[in-house]
Amino acid sequence: MGNDLSGSMTPEWGLMTNLVVLDLSNNWLNGTIPAALRSLKRLQTLGLGTNFLSGPIPSWLGELTALQVLNLGASAGDNEDGSQGLTGTLPEALSQLPQLAVLNVETNALTGSIPEQLCSRNKLKVLKLRSNRLGGVPQYLTQCTELTQLDISNNRFSGPMPANMSWPQLAVLDASSNDFHGPLTPALYSLPVLGYLNLANNRSALYSLPVLGYLNLANNSCTGLAVLGYLNPASIRFSGSIERAVTLMTFLTQLNLANNRLTGIIDENLWFLPQLRSLDLSRNNLTGSISSAIGLTFGLTDVLLGTNSLTGAIPPQMGVLQNLHEVDLRNSSMSCLGTHEDAAAAAAPPSSTADAAANATANATAVDLMAKADRDPQQCDDSMLLPCFLFFSKVTLPRIDNSNMACPVILRRPRDEAVAACEGDSASQLGEQAGNIAEVAAAQQTWDIDPSYYQFRPCRCLEGFRAVWLSNGTRLTCEAMPGTAAAWVTPVTALLCVIGVALLAAVGLFVWLRMTVQLRPRWQREKELAENRKKGVPSGGPATIVVTDIECFSGE
Numbered sequence: 176m177g178n179d180l181s182g183s184m185t186p187e188w189g190l191m192t193n194l195v196v197l198d199l200s201n202n203w204l205n206g207t208i209p210a211a212l213r214s215l216k217r218l219q220t221l222g223l224g225t226n227f228l229s230g231p232i233p234s235w236l237g238e239l240t241a242l243q244v245l246n247l248g249a250s251a252g253d254n255e256d257g258s259q260g261l262t263g264t265l266p267e268a269l270s271q272l273p274q275l276a277v278l279n280v281e282t283n284a285l286t287g288s289i290p291e292q293l294c295s296r297n298k299l300k301v302l303k304l305r306s307n308r309l310g311g312v313p314q315y316l317t318q319c320t321e322l323t324q325l326d327i328s329n330n331r332f333s334g335p336m337p338a339n340m341s342w343p344q345l346a347v348l349d350a351s352s353n354d355f356h357g358p359l360t361p362a363l364y365s366l367p368v369l370g371y372l373n374l375a376n377n378r379s380a381l382y383s384l385p386v387l388g389y390l391n392l393a394n395n396s397c398t399g400l401a402v403l404g405y406l407n408p409a410s411i412r413f414s415g416s417i418e419r420a421v422t423l424m425t426f427l428t429q430l431n432l433a434n435n436r437l438t439g440i441i442d443e444n445l446w447f448l449p450q451l452r453s454l455d456l457s458r459n460n461l462t463g464s465i466s467s468a469i470g471l472t473f474g475l476t477d478v479l480l481g482t483n484s485l486t487g488a489i490p491p492q493m494g495v496l497q498n499l500h501e502v503d504l505r506n507s508s509m510s511c512l513g514t515h516e517d518a519a520a521a522a523a524p525p526s527s528t529a530d531a532a533a534n535a536t537a538n539a540t541a542v543d544l545m546a547k548a549d550r551d552p553q554q555c556d557d558s559m560l561l562p563c564f565l566f567f568s569k570v571t572l573p574r575i576d577n578s579n580m581a582c583p584v585i586l587r588r589p590r591d592e593a594v595a596a597c598e599g600d601s602a603s604q605l606g607e608q609a610g611n612i613a614e615v616a617a618a619q620q621t622w623d624i625d626p627s628y629y630q631f632r633p634c635r636c637l638e639g640f641r642a643v644w645l646s647n648g649t650r651l652t653c654e655a656m657p658g659t660a661a662a663w664v665t666p667v668t669a670l671l672c673v674i675g676v677a678l679l680a681a682v683g684l685f686v687w688l689r690m691t692v693q694l695r696p697r698w699q700r701e702k703e704l705a706e707n708r709k710k711g712v713p714s715g716g717p718a719t720i721v722v723t724d725i726e727c728f729s730g731e
Contacts (some may be wrong), residue, residue: 178202186211198222198246205252208233217241222624223591224248224279232261232280237268248303258284265290265309265321272297281326283304294319305329313337328352328373328672336374338363351375370428417442417456429453433479437461441480443468455479457503467492469601474498481505481623488513489624491597491605494564497613501621509628511555552649560629562610563597563604564588565622567633574626579653582626582634586617626651 181203188197189211190527198213200222207230208223213543216219218239229252236245250260261280264287269278275297281304288311293299299319305328311326312334320341340362348366351373363369416439417432427448433455440463449610452474461483469475478493488511488560493499561567567583574580588596590612597609605612621692626634631651636642640653 180204183207184209184211184220188212189214189473191215192217194218197221200224200226200246202226204228207231208247210235215239215286219274220244220246224247224250227252229254229259229263230261231263232266234268236268237266237271241274242272243274244277245269245275245703246277246279246617248281248283254284254503260284262286264288265293267292268295269293270295275299277301279303280307281585285309287311289313289315291315300324300344302326317341323347325349333423335502336363338366342366343368345369347371349373349536382671416440418443425450432459434458439463441465441485446470446472448472452498453477456483458482460484462486464488464513465490469493470495472496476500477502479503481507481625483507485509488603489561489562489628491564491603492608494562494593494597494605495608495611495613497615499615499620501623503623504628505623507625507628509558509625510691511561511603511629512553552646554648555632557632558596559601559603560632561585561624563599564590564593571633571635578626579637579640579655580626580631580634580651581637582631585622585624587620587622588613590614606649624675 179202183206184199184204185599186209188209190212191197194215195217197212197218198220201224204223204226205228208228210233212218212221213233213235216239219241221236221242221244224246225248228247228250232247236242247261252261253259254262256262260283262284265280267290269275270290270292271502273296275298278299278301283306285307286309289304293315295318298321300321301324302316302319302322303324305326307330308326310331310333313332314334315337316327316337317324319325320339322342322345323344324347325345326347326349328349331354332654333352333354333356335357336350339453342575343366344633345366346368348369348371352375355374417437428450429452431453432597433456435681437456437459439461441461443466445451445454446466451472453476457479458481461480462485464485465480467490469490471477473496475496476498477500479501482505485504485507487509489509490571493502493519553709558708564587566587566588568586570584571581572584574582581670587593592611593612597605597612600606627650632648634651636651636653639656641656643652643654644650646654
């Protein structure tokens with residue numbers, strides 16, 4: 176395994192009849208699977224994967240009744256029809272292997288359907304069929320009652336998604352990139368240890384899955400009523416809201432619903448999932464704010480909520496998340512001022528009346544204040560531009576959004592500084608909970624926050640652009656100054672000039688060398704020819720002599 180063996184397998188391999196394990200995977204073997212291996216009746220493990228084999232899977236493999244592991248995956252040999260890897264169908268004879276526990280034929284060019292009796296006589300625990308051309312309705316998989324891993328992704332299977340109440344040990348199910356459709360069978364919801372489910376790029380309707388550890392539904396075309404709300408059958412993406420039922424997935428560690436059409440708010444109960452590690456809800460139409468309950472999801476490593484319509488401020492409770500690695504809040508409506516209601520409340524005068532008329536007047540005033548906050552937003556205090564545990568570094572980087580500005584990198588404060596900054600009682604601080612702020616290295620976390628959140632305050636325009644402040648000094652735009660080229664024009668022009676000069680010099684040198692050889696004077700050429708004659712016939716190997724000059728030649 177993992178050497179540099181090459182060539183085809185010779186008949187001599189069949190002489191080692193006492194072999195129990197033969198693992199030749201990860202080499203450069205080519206050709207077909209040799210019939211000589213048919214005599215290795217004691218084989219328990221046969222590994223020929225990740226080679227350059229081609230041709231069909233031989234049916235005589237069913238005679239190796241001691242086989243427990245059969246790995247023929249990832250072959251890349253060339254076939255006459257232009258395909259690569261093993262071809263043909265899965266032999267029915269594989270069902271005659273009573274001890275077979277692992278069958279791996281992934282990444283080949285197999286066609287046909289799954290044999291009806293594939294799991295009728297064995298103890299198959301791992302079945303990997305991904306990246307082939309298998310099709311049909313794989314209903315016979317329900318007979319594989321001892322499966323722990325099932326990967327049938329990237330094939331041409333159709334019909335309803337197979338599932339079995341007798342799959343008590345199934346932990347991994349990947350059926351992505353097929354043509355499954357219709358509602359999922361209720362049996363799938365009852366699998367007790369299912370920890371990874373990938374159904375991306377199918378047409379299935381999804382319902383509650385209470386013990387999932389991984390759920391990837393990105394870029395789907397699912398239909399029906401689901402835990403995610405109503406899914407439009409005419410749409411190519413999920414729509415509707417994220418219902419509270421998603422919090423029943425108590426084993427959920429990764430949730431990826433990115434690039435869909437989800438609306439509504441992020442229910443705060445989502446942050447009570449005890450094992451949630453990664454959450455990607457980016458590129459949707461979600462509204463509302465991030466609940467302070469996010470501070471209770473202690474295992475969070477990635478929070479990707481960018482390109483939504485979220486509002487409000489970043490909750491300071493995120494400062495207690497020790498394992499946090501990446502936070503993406505780009506392209507949102509979040510603000511250091513908080514929500515519109517917060518901004519209006521900050522601008523409202525104090526009121527002590529409580530009668531109905533006064534309340535009605537106060538409500539009308541609040542609406543007016545919110546409208547005014549939209550037209551004439553307030554400026555945040557410097558201490559509120561970022562959550563109390565973050566700060567602007569001295570390093571600024573140009574933004575890649577064509578805004579022609581550079582903004583500072585956002586880092587975490589050292590713990591002692593963060594505790595001191597968060598000890599206050601304002602909405603942007605933690606009060607007595609400041610002591611729970613995690614000890615995190617500044618470079619351990621990546622915070623990508625839209626500059627509109629901190630009102631562009633520390634940002635600057637690039638060279639050749641002038642700053643134009645709008646909306647009461649809370650929004651920055653950078654306009655090109657008249658007669659000034661963009662910042663990238665000068666270095667690019669200089670680089671093109673250097674490249675042009677280098678090319679001209681190379682061409683000139685080549686022409687000079689050619690002319691020097693071709694325009695030698697005749698006496699120099701005759702001198703070189705005479706010196707070559709004096710050396711005689713070249714020695715050390717065959718030589719070809721071409722006569723180019725014959726002296727004293729006479730035709731008489």
